[in-house]
Amino acid sequence: MSEKLTAPLPPLPPVRQWLPPLVIAWLVPGGGHFYLKRYYRGAILGGCTAVLFILGLLMRGYLFEPMTGDLLTTIIYVGGAIADRATGLLYLLAKIFGYNAPDVAGHSIDYGTKFLVIAGLFNILAMVDAFEIAAGRKD
């Protein structure tokens, strides 16, 4: 008796309709929304991602490299590496310009590391949002 009535999702449109905004959204935070002419959303999402990423760098946060071991280590390091790389060009530029802060203890560095990861999670949210707009599943 607990059936939920949900509207079926519309069929997925052709790849060329949603792939470009998705890739642009990954490479340039907020770029997918600008491509789709959602300037206000793009500015807020891109601005929040970029500012948080830059603050993370200024606090000497650690950019994760994938590492496996016990379950917790794998989740933290692989998950962190995926989230860091989700910031697209911000991550690539940081690496190109030689950013390589060590993974050491300290409250400021810890916050910086979290800022970098959360910037990546923001961009994943922005990518999903851009995809849904491009696929016609969201206004």
Next chain:
Amino acid sequence: MKMTLTHFEATLILAVFISAVLAVVTKKTDEERFRYGMRSLGWFFVTVFGLAWLMYLGHR
């Protein structure tokens, strides 16, 4: 150049950005976004101050 923030400053920055991003991606109208963002920020503050007092009292 290295930036050092206090726990409170870092938490405040995170709360503002998380509230803004969640409001933008989850709500449809500007009014809904504003209300959601303010409510989220308020709950962040309540939680931060509540946990801070709990830790303070727990370590006395």
